[in-house]
Amino acid sequence: MWRKILRPFGVVSSLGILLGAICFFTALSPSLVPRSGLLQGVLAGCCFAAGYGIGVLIASLWKWLELPVTRTDIHRRIYFGALAIGAILILAALILAAGWQNDVHRAMNLPPVESVRPFTISGVALVVAAILLAIGRLFRRAARTVSSRLSGHLPQKIAILAGVLAALALFNFIGSEVILGQGFKLFDKTYARVDATISDDTIAPADPLKTGSSASLLDWNTLGAEGRKFILATPDAEQISAITSRPALEPLRVYVGMGSAEDADTRAQLALDEAIRIGAFERKVLVLATPTGTGWMDPSAHFPLETLLDGDVATIGVQYSYLPSWLSLLAVPEYGSESARAVFLAFHDYWAALPADSRPQLYLFGLSLGAMNTDLSYDYYDIVDAPPNGVFMAGPPFTSRSWNQITHDRDAGSPAWLPTFRDGKVVRFMSQKGVPDHGTVWADTRILYLQYASDGIVFFSPSLIWQRPQWLDQPHGPDVSPKLRWFPVVTFLQVGFDLLTATSTPRGHGHVYDGGDYMEGWNAILKTERPPEERESLREAMKAQDL
Known part of the structure; x- marks a missing residue:
């Protein structure tokens, strides 16, 4: 029955x-x-x-x-x-x-x-x-x-x-x-449609040094929704000085949307021409920032960068998709790497040809899918004669090339969620606890990964179906339950759901990276060495802005 x-x-x-x-x-x-x-x-x-x-x-x-x-x-x-x-x-x-x-x-x-x-x-x-x-x-x-x-x-x-x-x-x-x-x-x-929507409060800037202005090489309407937000959110010199109590410049930002040109090479050249027009190569630091899948540039990452440098920085972003990162990775994974590489080659070639004693310091930055594509933007042969000063990657997806190799080859005894690689001489990892002191001198070219142990986008893997991950070895990460255990098939589905909901966590956990952690990362990789009281003042300012 x-x-x-x-x-x-x-x-x-x-x-x-x-x-x-x-x-x-x-x-x-x-x-x-x-x-x-x-x-x-x-x-x-x-x-x-x-x-x-x-x-x-x-x-x-x-x-x-x-x-x-x-x-x-x-x-x-x-x-x-x-x-x-x-x-x-x-x-x-x-x-x-x-x-x-x-x-x-x-x-x-x-x-x-x-x-x-x-x-x-x-x-x-x-x-x-x-x-x-x-x-x-x-x-x-x-x-x-x-x-x-x-x-x-x-x-x-x-x-x-x-x-x-x-x-x-x-x-x-x-x-x-x-x-x-x-x-x-x-x-x-x-x-x-979302990317093309222009709200009433996103009016083209009047400042000729801003992308999308009447003096710009780029039409405001072609920047995309995230590009327009990024340009309008640029902090002014007064805002930075109020935090640092020092004179400041207004940071320079360049953004090229998908609607600005049909292919990656043309968008990269447009970004370079716009950067030259506004004097980006005359700043102390030049940052090539690869956006996420939607074209988003995380304000929590860029505000502390610009404040620590007293505004003496130019940041370049070029859109390659308007889909969320996970969709972009599934549908058109090659677009991001093609775009990031085109941008890197265009800027690096121009930058490397400038006198070494007068050109800006060059840094690369990427968050999430942007981190993976930043890693794919260059190889050893591109940079051996003129390496960038540093590479900063936050929340690298589990498919990231170098991240996988470095994590696999980490020094014995270091946890998979916060590896030590070759005594931290070139590559270092940081979490909510800051950048660890490895007791070694960090090279002139510094590579830094920011990742949280609770980030499913970083720690998902198809092998979770049948294999216990090394990031579950004791001790667990600081924001991971000590009772988390591996179960065949189930953990694969659990972390798969964690991947899809990684941005629903409180700031400073999952895939929601905190401005204070970005600040500590930038302070270390830029060698700015700002005193603790100034960094605390910046931290409070970012909290007030929910960054």
């Missing part, structure tokens, strides 16, 4: 039920970032479906290999035993969920939660799991349909295998070409 009731929902595998319940239980355990009850329910439903699917797959392979099975009466006991154990595990997870969430909250100095809404979690999880299991049943039906058609012409096992492969091909086509393909087109149109 119970099998007939449960059969429409696909819950007929005792092993699937048991593994699904185990995955549900572990899904609610601590991960990197806090979650709402709704998001916990979505994650728990996905994990239950994944566990159930694995159980069904194991049972199907067992049957396909014609291995021995239990008697009917024993199988019935196992089935109802699995249901009972599964129910106990799910109930226990809902009871423990609030405590687990509070472990994550404590790690980020957040107030505790009274409840994580167990009814919300269970209700949402039920809906999500039912949808995913229904898709799984459609897959099985498609595979069986193909295999039954082939069974008269092929051996049974071969026919079953061919049916599974055919179903995989069909679902892959629907998922990648139909759903994702159309989804990307929709996202592209939506974000293109």
